[in-house]
Amino acid sequence: MRVAVTYLDGEEWRDGVVAHAASGLRVIPEADTTGLPRLDGVITGGFTDHHVHLQLVDIAPLAGSALGRVVDLGGDPSVLSELRIVEGVEVLFAGAFLTPRGGYPSDRSWAPAGSVREIADEDAAERAIVEMKESGAVRIKVASNRAAGPVFSDTLLRAIVSIAASHRIPIVAHAEGPGEAQRVVRLGAERLAHAPFSERLTDAEISGQAASAAWISTLAVHADEAYGIAIDNVRRFRSAGGTVLYGTDLGNGPMPVGLNPREIGALREAGLDDADLLQCLAPVDPTTAGSHPLFYPGATPDTADPLLARLLTPADLEA
Structure with missing residues (x-):
């Protein structure tokens, strides 16, 4: 037929x-x-979820879901490298979080063994980035969570971005805390793992972000004030021509292993129509x-x- x-x-x-x-x-x-x-x-x-953590969920429901590709943004690279195709779904990954000594999420019980590399200097950054790339990583995940511990200095973060660029692998950053979303993009991060939710960015900051970085949505993981801040930031970022990518932070609390209606609803609340949503879902x-x-x-x-x-x-x- x-x-x-x-x-x-x-x-x-x-x-x-x-x-x-x-x-x-x-x-x-x-x-x-x-x-x-x-x-x-x-x-x-099938759709792309640009922010998942496969080691934190039962991946069996991926079979028969609407997803065709997922991007794991924080896990053990030796485990993720074995998951190139899961139930017909393509798996891309960043490998381990790069974070300062004592930085987020090194102290989190949910972080799988092998999913964090604590970076003290440029040599350690070079070793970690080479390790991630050789494992098959297509992104480098940097944690910059000022609300939960130390963050990289401007000098070291700029060096990490430069080292990653020399290996032709882009940086995606978890930015949390006042000023962090602006700082990591200013220092060269090409993608934010979460639409900014710690503070309402100014219109000038939004315009600068729209010209410099893409945002992964993850709106539905928030509640109350953080949810409202993220929705408002995304609405203005999209109006300024910014690129929004659908992502759920799958593994961060209960949510479907597949397309997440709450995330789609949040994106609609931020002003995206069907055509916009298909672009986000890639x-x-x-x-x-x-x-x-x-x-x-x-x-x-x-x-x-x-x-x-x-x-x-x-x-x-x-x-």
Whole structure:
């Protein structure tokens, strides 16, 4: 069975064909759709959660979820390097947190063994970054939590950013406490692991952040004042042209192992519509071998609500 379909290749909506092959359902790009029935709805690949901690959850529910890719931002690199594909979901990771001696989360009981490297100087930073890269890490995670202990000096943090850049691996920073979000971005962090929640940034600061860094949302892990601050910051950051990436901090308290409706709801509260949400969710290309296409019944590219997406089934081709 073959049907014509409109699908998102990760960047643009295109026309193609869905075929039922021996290996499963496959989206075929640039195929001839002449005379074929058309699927009533649209297709994307599985979504990306840009902030998870796989060692803190039961990963079995990833199978059959709407996720196609996850990015682990803090765990034992020797464990994470064995999890390149989990239940059909691509796993990218940063490896261990880099933090000063005694810094967050070195004293946290939830931090898995091997998930923290305490960095005293540039030599230790070089060793740790090489270790993470050789394990397969695609990010370096820096902890800069002034609310929970010491943070790197400007000099050492700038050196860490420079060392990581020399290895062509970007920095994602956990920034918490007054001034930390501004400081880590000023010193070269390209991504914040959490949308700023410790303080309301000024409009000028928001504009500077929008031009310099991307924010991973993680809005739903907050409550009360921190939630309101984060929502307001994201709303203005997005209006200033900033890049917001969907992330849940999976493992930080009870939440679904899959798409998180509370995070989607928080992003909507911050002013993002369906098209914005798909950008944040960064769906994988459904034409990629091994991907599991998501189906949005009855939807168009303008009305593809992520919460209505489900795995495409052979029965959908016969409807």
